[in-house]
Amino acid sequence: MEFYHKGLELLNPVQDEQVHLTAFYATLDHERALTERRRADEQVAGTRNRQALHQRDGRVRDLNARLSRLNAAEEGLCFGRLDDADGEVLHIGRLSLHDEDYEPLLTDWRAPAARPFYIATAVENHGVVRRRHIQTRLRRVLDVQDEQLDYTRSAAGASQPGRGVVGEQILLGALNARRTGTMESIVRTIQADQDRIIRSDLAGILVVQGGPGTGKTAIALHRAAFLLYTHRAQLEKRGILVVGPNPTFLKFIGQVLPSLGEDGVRLVTLAELYPGLTATRPEPAEVTEVKGRAVMADVIAKAVADRQWVPSEPIEVTVDRTVLRLDPAVVQDARGSARARQTTHNQARPFFLKDVVDHLTDQYADLIGTDPLDGENLLDEYDLAELRKEILAEPAIRRLLDLLWPMLSPQDLLVDLFGDEKRLASAAPQLSELDREHLLRYGDDWSPADVPLLDEAAELLGEDDKDLARRKAERARAIAYAQGSLDVLSGSGSTDYDDDDEAEVLSAKDILDAEALAERYEADDDRTLADRAAADRRWTYGHVIVDEAQELSPMAWRAIGRRCPLRSMTLVGDVAQTGAAGGGTSWRRALAPTFGDRWRLAELTVNYRTPAEVMDLAAHVLTEVDPDAKAPESVRSTGVRPWYEEVGPTDQAQYVGKVAREEVHHGQVGVITSRSRLELVQEAIGEHADITVLTVAGAKGLEFDSVLVVDPEGIMVESPRGLRDLYVALTRCTQRLGVIGPLPPVLRDADGWDVRGQ
Numbered sequence: 124m125e126f127y128h129k130g131l132e133l134l135n136p137v138q139d140e141q142v143h144l145t146a147f148y149a150t151l152d153h154e155r156a157l158t159e160r161r162r163a164d165e166q167v168a169g170t171r172n173r174q175a176l177h178q179r180d181g182r183v184r185d186l187n188a189r190l191s192r193l194n195a196a197e198e199g200l201c202f203g204r205l206d207d208a209d210g211e212v213l214h215i216g217r218l219s220l221h222d223e224d225y226e227p228l229l230t231d232w233r234a235p236a237a238r239p240f241y242i243a244t245a246v247e248n249h250g251v252v253r254r255r256h257i258q259t260r261l262r263r264v265l266d267v268q269d270e271q272l273d274y275t276r277s278a279a280g281a282s283q284p285g286r287g288v289v290g291e292q293i294l295l296g297a298l299n300a301r302r303t304g305t306m307e308s309i310v311r312t313i314q315a316d317q318d319r320i321i322r323s324d325l326a327g328i329l330v331v332q333g334g335p336g337t338g339k340t341a342i343a344l345h346r347a348a349f350l351l352y353t354h355r356a357q358l359e360k361r362g363i364l365v366v367g368p369n370p371t372f373l374k375f376i377g378q379v380l381p382s383l384g385e386d387g388v389r390l391v392t393l394a395e396l397y398p399g400l401t402a403t404r405p406e407p408a409e410v411t412e413v414k415g416r417a418v419m420a421d422v423i424a425k426a427v428a429d430r431q432w433v434p435s436e437p438i439e440v441t442v443d444r445t446v447l448r449l450d451p452a453v454v455q456d457a458r459g460s461a462r463a464r465q466t467t468h469n470q471a472r473p474f475f476l477k478d479v480v481d482h483l484t485d486q487y488a489d490l491i492g493t494d495p496l497d498g499e500n501l502l503d504e505y506d507l508a509e510l511r512k513e514i515l516a517e518p519a520i521r522r523l524l525d526l527l528w529p530m531l532s533p534q535d536l537l538v539d540l541f542g543d544e545k546r547l548a549s550a551a552p553q554l555s556e557l558d559r560e561h562l563l564r565y566g567d568d569w570s571p572a573d574v575p576l577l578d579e580a581a582e583l584l585g586e587d588d589k590d591l592a593r594r595k596a597e598r599a600r601a602i603a604y605a606q607g608s609l610d611v612l613s614g615s616g617s618t619d620y621d622d623d624d625e626a627e628v629l630s631a632k633d634i635l636d637a638e639a640l641a642e643r644y645e646a647d648d649d650r651t652l653a654d655r656a657a658a659d660r661r662w663t664y665g666h667v668i669v670d671e672a673q674e675l676s677p678m679a680w681r682a683i684g685r686r687c688p689l690r691s692m693t694l695v696g697d698v699a700q701t702g703a704a705g706g707g708t709s710w711r712r713a714l715a716p717t718f719g720d721r722w723r724l725a726e727l728t729v730n731y732r733t734p735a736e737v738m739d740l741a742a743h744v745l746t747e748v749d750p751d752a753k754a755p756e757s758v759r760s761t762g763v764r765p766w767y768e769e770v771g772p773t774d775q776a777q778y779v780g781k782v783a784r785e786e787v788h789h790g791q792v793g794v795i796t797s798r799s800r801l802e803l804v805q806e807a808i809g810e811h812a813d814i815t816v817l818t819v820a821g822a823k824g825l826e827f828d829s830v831l832v833v834d835p836e837g838i839m840v841e842s843p844r845g846l847r848d849l850y851v852a853l854t855r856c857t858q859r860l861g862v863i864g865p866l867p868p869v870l871r872d873a874d875g876w877d878v879r880g881q
């Protein structure tokens with residue numbers, strides 16, 4: 124063991140690191156106290172007007188964000204150290220700390236200087252001769268592990284990382300640890316191939332393909348933290364959107380970013396992407412599949428076009444006993460010029476209405492205002508305006524205009540479309556009758572697959588009356604505030620201000636008008652970024668991350684694409700695990716309609732979750748799914764063989780209940796079963812804090828110490844993608860796997876099972 128001098132004392136590495144760690148915590152405490160003091164000062168300081176108040180709130184927000192980062196770094200503050208050949212030392216941790224002379228004490232794991240900690244090897248050491256992993260608990264150093272990366276020294280027998288893995292012991296410790304029910308940060312043990320993805324450029328679309336347990340979710344979240352650190356100014360304004368497969372999954376991953384000190388991220392499922400509704404209506408897979416097809420974009424476009432109606436016969440309406448006649452040709456012309464404006468349906472509506480109403484007004488004027496002697500029209504501008512008003516006030520005309528070109532919300536459009544066979548046949552002639560039958564329904568509650576359709580419709584319809592009224596009211600409020608502030612600024616009350624303030628007042632008055640000030644107030648909106656983004660369908664994010672991206676349909680990709688016109692995205696998934704009807708089984712096919720070939724691919728091949736014993740069995744299923752696919756290689760084996768028990772349907776649920784309760788001794792238990800057995804199994808197990816019963820769709824992205832797969836045959840037959848579902852179910856465990864129910868042939872043929880003695 125090496126020893127170090129501290130004054131006259133001789134310190135071993137653990138003691139030496141303890142000295143450093145104590146100093147880091149002292150600095151962290153100091154920073155925290157300073158930030159809290161600043162915040163308290165801001166909170167008590169008086170403000171003269173609303174503008175100053177907003178600026179103050181902004182400063183308090185920044186200080187709060189700083190405080191959360193400092194607090195988040197408390198556990199595991201420092202976890203690594205790099206030594207170079209010249210004796211320079213770099214400590215690596217959850218954030219950067221400096222001493223009073225602004226000399227670096229601790230380097231943020233995301234800083235470029237920290238990178239060798241994750242990628243240096245003895246062959247390519249990036250100038251590092253020793254990498255040290257520091258294990259701590261609370262504020263104490265428990266242990267250190269060194270990897271010598273100096274080729275000459277390592278050749279002489281110093282410790283070498285095994286299997287190309289960085290920090291093998293620490294990594295295995297983390298992988299073998301019992302799961303807590305929520306995902307944890309992997310910041311101490313990120314591996315080189317993962318690091319490359321985390322630090323990949325912000326620009327462009329990065330697709331990360333990797334088998335089960337390769338760390339895709341973990342990487343996606345650490346990438347978000349990295350991007351926020353590296354491009355903070357750019358991303359803080361627009362935020363990052365993370366889309367996950369279901370609410371349980373979002374809960375599972377929800378703590379990772381806050382634990383890394385980052386909260387400028389909005390996590391949603393597709394069902395919540397459309398503001399104002401959560402789409403939870405269940406529907407059969409074949410309906411979901413039709414709704415997800417790319418062709419639905421054309422169907423929605425045609426449904427909108429169909430609502431711009433040209434009658435086949437002239438229509439007569441009576442205004443104050445005068446009969447007016449609207450010819451199809453006039454409507455056709457008005458529609459043509461409104462469409463030529465290339466704007467949305469609702470925004471084009473006033474232009475259409477104006478043309479039609481102009482025509483009716485002229486006709487009305489001709490009929491009632493013509494001089495019987497010389498045929499000249501006796502009405503002046505004022506009279507024409509009055510006639511126009513009269514026409515517009517006539518209910519029959521209003522009804523007619525609403526028929527010809529109605530103001531529509533996306534919800535109205537879809538309810539009308541899916542509730543009417545004729546409309547559907549006209550909008551979707553390219554769909555088979557059976558497909559159209561799948562779409563036909565009544566009611567106005569929404570399924571997740573409706574969300575991209577609503578979004579598509581919203582894009583074509585534009586804001587409706589209600590949206591416009593709301594936006595106008597908000598803006599009027601902001602302008603009223605701003606006007607009030609300007610009055611205060613320019614009023615005689617300014618005698619309270621000293622000379623400097625007076626100058627400020629003048630410049631404010633000179634520079635700003637109420638509109639500009641209103642914009643500034645809107646920017647100073649008190650809501651968090653995630654709340655503002657959630658309320659605004661047209662919000663565009665600085666970066667979008669999609670997890671389990673293989674599950675998205677072409678229509679969902681269009682909706683996601685709209686959230687990020689800059690096309691800065693990270694899409695992680697595994698095309699061998701696709702379960703959703705309408706999901707993709709090839710990245711090229713799934714992404715081409717929306718993104719063409721403008722994306723880059725990164726692949727992960729090492730499985731950090733599933734032990735080799737389990738993965739060997741799951742690989743049989745994968746070969747059945749795709750003979751060319753290669754299962755990821757497990758980084759560890761546990762020596763525990765998976766087991767199965769053939770238990771028929773009558774006793775199955777009871778048996779599962781008994782075994783699940785036994786398995787709890789090994790940690791968190793996940794019971795994954797077919798949809799048809801779900802309720803029975805749930806009943807047999809009852810409420811238990813450490814047992815979760817779910818279907819494969821609900822288990823997407825999750826993991827448990829011990830997994831029981833119940834009714835594998837049922838899982839296989841319940842979906843056309845049943846084999847992939849079985850593959851997902853088998854790969855959810857970190858330690859132990861048991862399969863209950865008759866084994867399907869694909870599993871029966873595999874070696875490596877233990878038969879559980881009843």
Ligand SMILES: Nc1ncnc2c1ncn2[C@@H]1O[C@H](COP(=O)(O)OP(=O)(O)OP(=O)(O)O)[C@@H](O)[C@H]1O
Binds near residue numbers: 313314334731826854
């Ligand atoms: N470098 C690492 N250090 C420690 N743990 C890791 C590392 N990489 C991955 N893991 C762990 O491996 C497990 C699987 O990771 P994750 O869930 O991100 O995989 P995934 O590729 O998204 O899996 P799936 O596609 O099956 O849902 C998690 O517990 C994660 O914390």
